[in-house]
Amino acid sequence: GAGVSQSPSNKVTEKGKDVELRCDPISGHTALYWYRQSLGQGLEFLIYFQGNSAPDKSGLPSDRFSAERTGGSVSTLTIQRTQQEDSAVYLCASTRDGRVNTGELFFGEGSRLTVL
Amino acid sequence: EDQVTQSPEALRLQEGESSSLNCSYTVSGLRGLFWYRQDPGKGPEFLFTLYSAGEEKEKERLKATLTKKESFLHITAPKPEDSATYLCAVQERSNSGYALNFGKGTSLLVTP
Numbered sequence: 263g264a265g266v267s268q269s270p271s272n273k274v275t276e277k278g279k280d281v282e283l284r285c286d287p288i289s290g291h292t293a294l295y296w297y298r299q300s301l302g303q304g305l306e307f308l309i310y311f312q313g314n315s316a317p318d319k320s321g322l323p324s325d326r327f328s329a330e331r332t333g334g335s336v337s338t339l340t341i342q343r344t345q346q347e348d349s350a351v352y353l354c355a356s357t358r359d360g361r362v363n364t365g366e367l368f369f370g371e372g373s374r375l376t377v378l
Numbered sequence: 379e380d381q382v383t384q385s386p387e388a389l390r391l392q393e394g395e396s397s398s399l400n401c402s403y404t405v406s407g408l409r410g411l412f413w414y415r416q417d418p419g420k421g422p423e424f425l426f427t428l429y430s431a432g433e434e435k436e437k438e439r440l441k442a443t444l445t446k447k448e449s450f451l452h453i454t455a456p457k458p459e460d461s462a463t464y465l466c467a468v469q470e471r472s473n474s475g476y477a478l479n480f481g482k483g484t485s486l487l488v489t490p
Contacts, residue, residue: 266421293476295476295477295478297480302482303482304382304465304480304481304482304483305422305465305467305478305480306480307477307478307479307480310476310477312476317476318476318477320477321477353421353422355421362476363409363410363469364410364427365410365411365412365424365427365467365469365478366412366424366427367422367424367478368424369421369422369423370421371419371420371421372421
């Protein structure tokens, strides 16, 4: 596909379970971002990848959250021991490395996480 | 303290009724200010980048402007298909200035 692909689109889990969210960026895009969007809130930055490394992970809210990227492509966001406050839409975005300062990010449609 | 504040939170316009959305920001050094559009159930879609005060960008019925403290998104003669949430974001000039920091958005409804 031509766009950023995220899976699953919807995930319902029980409090305390671990979840993995996946992002397939646009081919050739070396920069990748994860954001979280809660109801009535703005987009909250979580982590930024440049290739496989994460020079900015300042937005991860706790040590229950982690992310990795392999092969400079697919990224996985893992939330351990989920809490109800983790319920949100998790958005992934990508862009070419040289385009980071243009702010032109391409977003996926998000993974909606509901923690019961 | 929020870096980006958008107003109003919600705006209802009649088709053809022009208006402006506001984005005020507080950063020590601005690398860029960005406007996005978000439709329900979708990810944000990039509209504009502004880098310095006085700069303007236009696309169809939308025009974005920038001052040292705020940006405006002017919508001229809007149509119902312009209904969406408009998001403003800033990127700070710093060694780790990769993140785009978003405001909460303005939800625009244009009625026929």
